[in-house]
Amino acid sequence: MSKRNIVAVVGRPNVGKSTLFNALAGSRIAIVQDTPGVTRDRIYQDVEWLNHSFTLIDTGGIEPDSKDIILAQMRDQAQIAIDTADVIIFMVDVKQGLTDSDSKVADMLRKSGKPIVLCVNKVDNYNRDSMDVYEFYNLGIGEPFPISAVNKQGIGDLLEEVVSHFSKSSTDEEEDDSVKIAIIGKPNVGKSSIINKLIGENRLIVSDIAGTTRDAIDTPVKYNGKKYTFIDTAGLRRKNKIKDELEHYMIVRTVGAVERADVAILVINAEDGVTEQDAKIAGIAHESGKAVIIAVNKWDLIEKDNHSVKEFTKDIRNTLAFMNYAEIIFISAETGQRLVKLYDMIDMVSENHALRVSTGVLNEIMTQAVVMQQPPSDKGKILKLYYITQASVKPPTFVIFVNDKKLMHFSYTRYIENQIREAFGFKGTPLRFIIRERKEDK
Structure with missing residues (x-):
């Protein structure tokens, strides 16, 4: 890619x-x-x-x-x-x-x-x-x-x-066949600690290569025979304490790292909760169409009861409502809690990001969806969905041919997306839809 x-x-x-x-x-x-x-x-x-x-x-x-x-x-x-x-x-x-x-x-x-x-x-x-x-x-x-x-x-x-x-x-980027993972998030949420812990548990690190962003390190790792490259956006080592300025550095580093990645892991500090800054950074990964995992770090420092995970997950889904497809994992870089499970999650979302569905199966799902919920209409004109096909992957992108684009409301596109997700999962990856008009056959 x-x-x-x-x-x-x-x-x-x-x-x-x-x-x-x-x-x-x-x-x-x-x-x-x-x-x-x-x-x-x-x-x-x-x-x-x-x-x-x-x-x-x-x-x-x-x-x-x-x-x-x-x-x-x-x-x-x-x-x-x-x-x-x-x-x-x-x-x-x-x-x-x-x-x-x-x-x-x-x-x-x-x-x-x-x-x-x-x-x-x-x-x-x-x-x-x-x-x-x-x-x-x-x-x-x-x-x-x-x-x-x-x-x-x-x-x-x-x-x-x-x-x-x-x-x-x-071309240089394409020669590397490893899964590239950008570790993104606010300063001091534990991004580098997560990578260091992962490397510490897997002695099969290949080498350290200076990344294209200042103070960032690309860390190639082999785990269970698979190759991964972690792109660390840490390195805010300047003495500047002005919050806005830190945010400016953070945004441009994040853009650079996310563009080079297949998967973005958004690290959130469990002690801070989900913040507006987290939402800004999440938006970069979402707009770039990357597979996304939300890693809630420092979970070991939180006083928990039976509802803690459920409540925190609810907060994430509310604040980051635009990426409800993202997978969520609760970890601790300090203790190593659930860190190894990140590899399985990366494999899953990476595969879903590159998943291709046959045109025949897609059209069966769409036909069934139309039967279950009638398409919208306006002034007597009813939306007709003729055909759906997958145009590309990373992220999976679908083209739907209809009789009138104006009738294809956002809510109905979301309904079709939900039907496709129900059939194939697509966990951790955004789906894109392109609506095209086609004249009715006489």
Whole structure:
């Protein structure tokens, strides 16, 4: 399975990064304001362009030498985005011209060893501004691509150059046939402890390979003859105590790790309960379509009665209602309680994530479902479901052909999903549905 590439947009403050981000994302997601340093956090979005799909990360502006605490934090955040990315779009401003800061940012990017695409923004009139664009060749990082993010001009040529750097990173990932598991969660919930305990009990660890995200380690492990790679998103070792800043680091690390994984294990601290931060991190795994296990850690520290597991499970299902398919396990990294069972659960959700169901069986289930619950209608027109087929796996994705898409309410799609889950389980994996119209046969 090829992994979705990650593209980071970096540059000094106020060169137009968020405007480009919004143009590519198709909606106004990043705040655009004509004041340096408005985008203080990094925002990510999945982008489709021609036959390519990738995750775009918008970053706060880099001021290489600034002593200002906010700008320094933004620089650190941008560095993490750079470490996480497969390709970097380095944006400069034709109106401001080449600055010392641009040269320093270019030096910073060169050290990353990542492919860099130089993007010269605010070229609203190419005939007038073309000579000014040539100045940026002096950065020594290749051909500058002139664009106008506001007018959406030149973006096609820019993206063509960006995607030309994708193939190598995807191929490298595909050579590894192990199941990749991202251990995700808030800081200090025990992510590293879980991996360390698993390694301690299984001496068949192959090696430690530095991961693509800063401070993350990819740990290959063999267990019962099967190969696994744990991607640890720990490593928040900075002295920064500002809660929001920690959250920013956490989100971009999580995006990077989840994109490379098949299975995401969301670690929740039993003492904290399920929090809003947990829901944000869970949302990343859900949107990426990964198989999900929720591991409630430090369960040994909780005073329990006969209803404790039931009550905690209920809280998880309420707070994370969008991923009711996720498997839940109660563990203790400290004592090792139920940790080995994680392997069985990983195998199960990984198999379900890649499960393919034959078209004939799917259509039998759908026909039966329609008989049991009549499809919705509007103004005398009744929804007709003609045909269902599975288009892809990881996650399992189904296409349903109907007479009128507008009549296929979300609730009826969910009903069909529940029937399929009842027949095949699909525990631990999201299911995706694409609704297509087909004209009625006369």
